[in-house]
Amino acid sequence: MAEIAQDFRIAVRQLRRSPGFTTTAVLTLALGIGANTAIFSALNAMLLKLLPVRDPQQLYTVLLVNGGTQPPNTSGTGYGNTSFSYPVFQALRQRSDVFADLIAHIPLGSGKIAVRFGNTPAERPGEEVSGNYFSGLGVPIALGSGLTEAQEREHSQTAVISYRFWQEAFARDPSVIGRTLYIKSVPFTIIGVTAPSFSGVSHSGVVDFWIPLQTNPQLNAWGSPPSDVARLGSPKWWDIPLLARLRPSILPDQAQRILQPTFWQSASEGIGQLDPKRWPAHLGFEPLRGIPGAQDRYRTPLKIMMALVGLILLIACTNVALLFIARNTVRQREFAVRMALGARADRVFRQLLTESFLLVGAGAALGWTLAIAATRALAAWASIDAGLAPDWRVLLFTLALASLSAFLFGMIPMRGTMRISLEQELKNNNQNMSSSRGRVRNGNAAMALQIAMCLTLLVASSLALRSLLNYQRQDLGMQADSLLVFDVNPQNIPTDAQALLFYPRLLGGIQAIPGVQAVSLVRHRPGSGWLESQGLTLDGVVPRDPSGSRAGVYNNDVGPGYFQTMGIPLLQGREIAASDRPDTPRVALVNEEFVKRFLPNGALGHRIDDHPGYEIIGVIKDSKYKRVAEDASPTVYYPLAQRGMTGQLTVEVRAGASPTALLPQIQRATRTLDPNMPLQKPMTQAAQFEESYLTPRLFSRLAVGFGLLAAFLVATGIYGTLAYRVQRRKSEIGVRMAFGASRSSISRMVLRESLWLTLSGFITGLPLCFAVTRLLRTQLYRLDAIDPISFLAAASITILVVFCAALVPARKAASVNPMDALRSE
Numbered sequence: 001m002a003e004i005a006q007d008f009r010i011a012v013r014q015l016r017r018s019p020g021f022t023t024t025a026v027l028t029l030a031l032g033i034g035a036n037t038a039i040f041s042a043l044n045a046m047l048l049k050l051l052p053v054r055d056p057q058q059l060y061t062v063l064l065v066n067g068g069t070q071p072p073n074t075s076g077t078g079y080g081n082t083s084f085s086y087p088v089f090q091a092l093r094q095r096s097d098v099f100a101d102l103i104a105h106i107p108l109g110s111g112k113i114a115v116r117f118g119n120t121p122a123e124r125p126g127e128e129v130s131g132n133y134f135s136g137l138g139v140p141i142a143l144g145s146g147l148t149e150a151q152e153r154e155h156s157q158t159a160v161i162s163y164r165f166w167q168e169a170f171a172r173d174p175s176v177i178g179r180t181l182y183i184k185s186v187p188f189t190i191i192g193v194t195a196p197s198f199s200g201v202s203h204s205g206v207v208d209f210w211i212p213l214q215t216n217p218q219l220n221a222w223g224s225p226p227s228d229v230a231r232l233g234s235p236k237w238w239d240i241p242l243l244a245r246l247r248p249s250i251l252p253d254q255a256q257r258i259l260q261p262t263f264w265q266s267a268s269e270g271i272g273q274l275d276p277k278r279w280p281a282h283l284g285f286e287p288l289r290g291i292p293g294a295q296d297r298y299r300t301p302l303k304i305m306m307a308l309v310g311l312i313l314l315i316a317c318t319n320v321a322l323l324f325i326a327r328n329t330v331r332q333r334e335f336a337v338r339m340a341l342g343a344r345a346d347r348v349f350r351q352l353l354t355e356s357f358l359l360v361g362a363g364a365a366l367g368w369t370l371a372i373a374a375t376r377a378l379a380a381w382a383s384i385d386a387g388l389a390p391d392w393r394v395l396l397f398t399l400a401l402a403s404l405s406a407f408l409f410g411m412i413p414m415r416g417t418m419r420i421s422l423e424q425e426l427k428n429n430n431q432n433m434s435s436s437r438g439r440v441r442n443g444n445a446a447m448a449l450q451i452a453m454c455l456t457l458l459v460a461s462s463l464a465l466r467s468l469l470n471y472q473r474q475d476l477g478m479q480a481d482s483l484l485v486f487d488v489n490p491q492n493i494p495t496d497a498q499a500l501l502f503y504p505r506l507l508g509g510i511q512a513i514p515g516v517q518a519v520s521l522v523r524h525r526p527g528s529g530w531l532e533s534q535g536l537t538l539d540g541v542v543p544r545d546p547s548g549s550r551a552g553v554y555n556n557d558v559g560p561g562y563f564q565t566m567g568i569p570l571l572q573g574r575e576i577a578a579s580d581r582p583d584t585p586r587v588a589l590v591n592e593e594f595v596k597r598f599l600p601n602g603a604l605g606h607r608i609d610d611h612p613g614y615e616i617i618g619v620i621k622d623s624k625y626k627r628v629a630e631d632a633s634p635t636v637y638y639p640l641a642q643r644g645m646t647g648q649l650t651v652e653v654r655a656g657a658s659p660t661a662l663l664p665q666i667q668r669a670t671r672t673l674d675p676n677m678p679l680q681k682p683m684t685q686a687a688q689f690e691e692s693y694l695t696p697r698l699f700s701r702l703a704v705g706f707g708l709l710a711a712f713l714v715a716t717g718i719y720g721t722l723a724y725r726v727q728r729r730k731s732e733i734g735v736r737m738a739f740g741a742s743r744s745s746i747s748r749m750v751l752r753e754s755l756w757l758t759l760s761g762f763i764t765g766l767p768l769c770f771a772v773t774r775l776l777r778t779q780l781y782r783l784d785a786i787d788p789i790s791f792l793a794a795a796s797i798t799i800l801v802v803f804c805a806a807l808v809p810a811r812k813a814a815s816v817n818p819m820d821a822l823r824s825e
Contacts, residue, residue, distance in 0.1 A: 029363025032316025034370030054138025091266035101136030109223035144192030185491030235270025451761025461707030462790035477623025479567030521559030573618030627692030
C-alpha cells in the first residue's frame with residue numbers, strides 16, 4: 001500500500017510537470033468517452049432500459065404475429081400489430097393460469113389532447129387504462145392512490161396524474177388530490193400522483209394522466225371523432241394495446257401455444273368465423289424494454305451510430321497513445337537512471353500504469369459530464385420527452401471503456417521499459433537509432449490508421465448530409481413555409497349541425513386578423529404520418545392495382561378554399577366551396593396520380609362510389625400527404641361538410657409574414673368562441689413535414705458532428721506527432737541545412753511525409769469506408785451508398801485536415817537555425 005501511495009504521488013507530480021500533455025490527453029479522452037457514453041445512453045434509454053416498476057423482466061408487449069394488423073372486416077387504429085379488440089382483451093385476461101396480469105392502455109389521442117385545470121386550457125398526453133394498470137405494473141404512487149378494477153367496471157371519472165404534470169401544473173401542491181381535471185371538457189377527479197421515476201408506457205413517449213376505460217363517445221380511443229356508440233366494447237374495432245405480466249413459470253412460447261385457441265375464438269366474436277388461410281395470426285410476446293415504438297424507429301440508426309462513435313473513441317485512444325509514446329521516449333533516460341539506482345522494471349511499469357489510470361480517470365469524469373450535456377441536447381434534437389439521462393448501466397459502460405483505455409495506455413511503454421539498455425541510455429543522450437526507427441514506424445502506422453478512420457467518418461458524414469439535403473429539397477407540392485397549422489377539438493360541439501355553425505365563425509374570426517391571407521380546414525394534418533385509405537368503386541367498377549388486388553386510395557376531408565390556402569395548384573375544374581353542404585350533390589376532387597392510374601382520358605364527371613356517390617369536379621396537383629419520403633399516391637378529397645365535422649380538425653392559416661407571430665391573436669380569437677379549446681401542436685406546415693424525417697435529420701446531424709470531431713482529433717494528433725518529430729530531428733535538420741538544404745526543401749520534406757501518411761491512410765481506409773456504407777444503405781434517401789461526390793468531398797477534407805496539421809510543424813522545421821542545432825549536438 002505504501003508503494004501504491006508513492007506511485008500515486010509521483011504520478012500526480014509528473015502530470016503536473018507536463019500541463020500541456022495532461023490537458024491534451026484528458027480532453028481527447030473526454031471527447032471520445034463522452035461521445036460514446038452519450039450515444040450508448042440513447043441506445044440504453046430507447047432500446048434496453050427496463051421500466052422502473054416491480055419485476056420489469058416479466059413484462060411483455062402483446063403482438064399480432066404473421067397476420068399483419070386487424071382481421072378482415074374490422075377497423076383498427078393505433079400502431080399496427082399491437083392493437084386488439086375489447087372481446088379479445090376480456091377473454092385473455094381471464095387466463096390467470098398464464099397471466100399474472102393483463103393490462104390495457106389506450107392513448108386518448110395520437111398526441112396531446114385538450115385538458116383544463118382551473119381556468120387554464122392546455123394540451124397533455126393521456127391514456128385510458130384497465131383498473132389493474134398501476135397494481136399490475138407495480139408503479140409506485142407518490143401521493144394518493146392508483147386506479148382500481150372497480151373504477152374500471154364503473155368507468156368512473158377519476159384520474160391519476162404523473163409527477164411531471166403535478167410539478168409543472170400544480171407546483172407539487174398536496175391539495176391536488178380531489179381537484180377537478182377537465183379532459184375534453186369531461187370532469188375527472190384527481191385521486192393520485194405517480195412517483196417521479198414513472199412516465200408511462202406509450203409509443204408517443206411520456207404520459208401525463210391516466211383514467212379508467214371509458215364508454216363515453218367523447219373519449220374514444222386515439223382521438224377518434226365522437227359517435228353515437230362508444231368504440232370500447234365493439235368487436236369490430238381493434239384499437240387496444242396490451243401489456244402482459246406472465247407468470248414466472250410461463251415462457252413466451254408456452255403462453256402463445258396455450259392461448260391460441262382462446263385468442264382465435266375471441267377474435268372471431270362478433271365478426272364471424274375467421275379463415276386461417278386469409279388471416280394466419282397468432283399471439284406474440286416481446287420483452288418490454290426502452291421506449292415503446294422506438295425499437296423500429298431508432299434501432300438501426302443507433303446501432304450505426306455506436307459503430308461510428310466507436311471509431312471516434314479509437315481515434316482518441318490512438319491520439320493519446322501517440323502522446324504516451326512521444327512522452328515516454330523522452331523519459332527513457334529517466335527510466336534508465338531509476339533502474340540503475342535499483343528500481344525494478346515492473347515497478348517502473350507500474351508507475352506508468354498509475355499515470356495512465358489517473359489520466360483516463362480524469363478523462364472519464366470529464367467525459368461523463370460531457371455525456372450528460374450531450375444526452376440532453378440529443379433528447380431535444382430528437383423531440384424525446386421521456387429523457388435520456390444516463391443510469392447505472394451507462395455508468396458501468398463508461399467505467400469499462402475507461403478501464404480498458406487505461407490498461408492499454410499502460411501497456412504501450414511496457415516493451416520499451418522492460419528492454420531498456422542501461423549502459424547505452426546512460427552513456428548517450430541520444431536515442432538508439434534502431435529503436436527510434438521502430439517507434440517512427442509504429443507512429444506512422446498509428447497516424448495512417450487515424451487518417452483511415454477519419455476518412456471513413458467523413459464519408460459517412462457526407463452521405464448523411466447529402467441524404468438530408470435530398471429530404472429538404474423535395475417538392476412538397478405546396479407552399480409550406482408561410483403556413484401555420486394547429487389542431488382544434490371543440491368539446492361543446494357534439495353534432496354536425498352545430499359544427500356547421502361553429503367553424504365559419506371560427507375561420508371568420510381568424511381571417512379578420514391582420515396578416516392572415518387565407519384560412520381553411522382539413523381532417524388529417526398533412527405531414528403528420530396519419531391518413532385514411534379506402535377501397536372504392538369508380539363508375540361502379542372496382543379499380544385494381546398492377547397485381548390485380550383492389551387498389552387502396554388515400555382520402556382526406558377538406559374545407560372550402562383548402563387548396564388555395566395550401567398553395568396546391570388546381571389543374572382542372574373547381575375547388576370545394578362553401579356551397580358544398582350536406583343537402584347539396586356530393587362532390588370530390590382527385591389528384592394527378594389518381595387520374596394517371598384510373599382515368600387517363602379525363603376525370604371530370606366520373607363518379608366515386610354509389611348511393612349517393614361523389615361526382616369528381618376537379619383535379620389538383622400531386623402533393624405530399626403523410627411525409628416527405630413518399631411517392632405520389634392516388635388521393636381523393638371530399639368536402640368536410642358532407643362527411644362530418646365533429647371531433648378534432650386541423651386549421652391551416654396562410655400568413656403574409658411570420659406565421660407563428662399570429663399565434664397570440666389567433667388564441668384570443670378562438671377563446672372568444674370556446675375558452676376551453678387550446679391550439680394543439682401549433683407550428684409551421686414546413687416544420688410539420690420536417691418532423692416526418694426527424695430520425696434521418698438527427699442521424700445526419702450526429703454523423704456530421706462525428707466527422708468534424710474526427711477531423712479535429714486527427715488534426716491535433718498529426719500536429720502533435722509531427723511537431724515532436726521535428727523537435728527530435730532538430731540536429732539532423734541543422735546538418736541538412738548546413739550542407740545546403742533550403743528552407744523550402746525542409747518544409748517539403750515534412751509535408752511529403754504527411755502526404756505519404758495520407759496515401760497509406762486512404763489505402764487502409766477504403767475497405768473500411770465500403771463496410772460502413774453497407775451499414776448506411778438503409779438510412780439514405782434517394783442516394784447511392786457509393787456516391788462519388790460524397791467520397792470525393794470526404795477525401796478532399798481529409799487531405800486538407802492533414803495538410804493544415806502538418807503545415808505548422810513544416811514551418812517550424814524550416815525555421816531551425818543550423819548553428820544552434822549543431823551547437824546543441
